[in-house]
Amino acid sequence: MSYPAFPGSVDVLRLISSTGIVDVTGNGFRSIDLDSFVRSSVSEVQSRSGRIFIAVSATRSYDVPTGPHGIIDLGADLCSGGSAPTILLNGVSQEVGTQVFLDPVNADVDGVPWVRIDIPVLCYAFGIYPRRCVSVSGLWGYSVSVPDDVWAGVVCHAAHLAVPTLQLMISQGVCELRTEEGVAAYLDGGKSALTVADASWMSEFDGVCSRYRRVTI
Numbered sequence: 001m002s003y004p005a006f007p008g009s010v011d012v013l014r015l016i017s018s019t020g021i022v023d024v025t026g027n028g029f030r031s032i033d034l035d036s037f038v039r040s041s042v043s044e045v046q047s048r049s050g051r052i053f054i055a056v057s058a059t060r061s062y063d064v065p066t067g068p069h070g071i072i073d074l075g076a077d078l079c080s081g082g083s084a085p086t087i088l089l090n091g092v093s094q095e096v097g098t099q100v101f102l103d104p105v106n107a108d109v110d111g112v113p114w115v116r117i118d119i120p121v122l123c124y125a126f127g128i129y130p131r132r133c134v135s136v137s138g139l140w141g142y143s144v145s146v147p148d149d150v151w152a153g154v155v156c157h158a159a160h161l162a163v164p165t166l167q168l169m170i171s172q173g174v175c176e177l178r179t180e181e182g183v184a185a186y187l188d189g190g191k192s193a194l195t196v197a198d199a200s201w202m203s204e205f206d207g208v209c210s211r212y213r214r215v216t217i
Contacts, residue, residue: 002145005054006042009034012158019197022166032165034158041157045150045205050214053150055079055141062134070122071103072134077113077142077214078102085138089119090129113142142212153208156201163198 012034017024046052055077062072078085084096094100103116117136122129146154 001148002143003148003151004145006146007038007151007155007158009038011155012038012162015155015159015201016162016166019193021193021197022169032162034162037158037161038154040161041154041205044157045154045209045212048209049212051077051212052141053143053146055082055139055144057138058140059135059137060140061132062136063131064122064129064134070119072117072119072122074115074117074136076140077115078136079139079141079143080108080112080114081144082139085114085136087117087119087137088135089121090133094119111143147212149208150212153205157205160198160201160205163194166194 013024016022060074060076062074064070065072080102085102087094087096087100096102099119099121101118101120102114103118104110104112104114107114119134122134
């Protein structure tokens, strides 16, 4: 499953409400700018993973490879979910599947992006062609929609960013309340139910960043 767009404040609100810890209907809660937390979370997951999750149309240029193989590391994700990209070599269109090959093989079937192109004619071609003579036009990014676990991770991280404000709302500024029955901790972080929920949210977000981290060699 995937989503056509990143989550919004209502999705973060739904997650926080599901804990039963915070009353999200109060006026004080409405003052929290959850949309800004969502934007920050989108930036964070894309920064930590090294990926753009909703592909955008663009053209990138490359030099011919310097080694004995005609393989070019794109240095970015080329979305396999749309039409085949347009690849030009010194202004001449190259036919994908015969003159140009996209790696990994079967990326479009597996739902992952292409990260390399193989142009066999470029073997030992360094110095023959001018600089930046290879251009690749297509959808650049992981996919045309947001993977479901990335979407959920963004919601979790946005909720995490709201935690300090939520703690203050719950405690009304009280760090610790001592009674005959014991001690109720609010802002010290170690004992509150909200802290437990926050740890779960960050665990999910960290897992997403780890799974999608783009490895470059």
